[in-house]
């Protein structure tokens with residue numbers, strides 16, 4: 504049966520890196536008969552310039568119908584400085600996709616490749632063997648809470664305000680996703696919150712603890728405050744297996760963790776919803792990085808975060824973890840051969856790195 508993959512390249516280096524990921528998927532499709540039908544549409548600033556919206560209703564419909572969405576990145580100085588109002592879904596195609604497809608579970612794996620250990624900003628002996636996954640809640644929290652706004656209040660002063668708000672069921676569903684993942688790995692879950700200061704953190708901690716005690720007694724659960732968690736990730740990242748945290752803390756901790764791998768350009772992600780009645784699981788796959796305006800259009804973007812996101816798409820969207828394993832091996836081979844972009848200290852461009860991965864795929 505045909506599998507529909509909607510490719511949304513977006514802005515800046517987004518289209519450059521999704522083209523690389525698509526090329527890898529096409530190679531596997533030819534070889535393994537995956538019957539992928541690729542579709543393309545605009546998103547982000549590119550879409551805003553063409554239509555006045557960051558994503559169109561038609562593209563939303565196609566995203567909902569697709570087996571998987573392959574996303575690049577959106578945004579850039581031209582659009583970030585627009586003074587837009589309304590909920591985040593009206594101001595960002597990516598946020599609307601996450602919210603309307605209910606992609607609440609964002610998996611962000613942190614696993615450095617051996618060839619890049621010496622390129623990490625941390626010592627090689629600290630990062631060798633690191634293998635953890637940040638499970639970031641993606642549909643709620645301070646990104647979406649109401650009220651929010653910029654208003655002159657009764658004190659006569661202009662206030663900018665946001666609301667951190669988590670319902671109990673929202674915490675329960677991300678806790679289940681994280682515990683189930685930990686159970687399939689090294690059975691260790693670290694929940695990260697700010698329960699010493701925030702009410703939402705108190706409910707978060709209480710709920711995660713209850714879900715663990717009732718449903719996942721075999722998983723060891725620890726709690727960390729987010730400030731300590733940020734330090735622990737830098738001090739000894741090998742101590743972690745699965746980290747579950749809220750929308751904002753997960754965003755920040757993942758960019759920081761990227762340097763374990765040597766570059767933000769290396770990190771992939773999968774944003775997953777609950778399985779549908781027909782067993783399919785909605786999913787959007789994208790590198791963790793943004794549109795990198797400083798290097799866009801130069802052919803220098805590291806495509807590996809996007810290519811590794813295609814590997815997550817193979818696992819979670821197309822049910823082919825075996826092929827995902829091949830992609831990861833091929834990336835390792837390309838790096839072993841010293842083919843990498845300048846962010847990793849190399850001299851290769853996006854297309855050379857992509858070609859090296861595709862060539863390595865043919866040799867595995």
Ligand code: NAD
Nearest residue numbers: 576577578579583767768792793794795797798804805846
């Ligand atoms: P960024 O991730 O775009 O870039 C941060 C730094 O990392 C830059 O120096 C950039 O050159 C480098 N970098 C990022 N990806 C790279 C890659 N693949 N290869 C080599 N170097 C890479 O973050 P920013 O500069 O804070 O944001 C730029 C724009 O992207 C903003 O509009 C922001 O809102 C948007 N953004 C979008 C997403 C997304 O679509 N998922 C994520 C983050 C930021």
Ligand code: IPM
Nearest residue numbers: 577578595597598754791793
């Ligand atoms: C990410 C990005 C997004 C986020 C932005 C672009 C809305 O930083 O995917 O990590 O904050 O979630």
Ligand code: MN
Nearest residue numbers: 754755758791
């Ligand atoms: Mn981010």
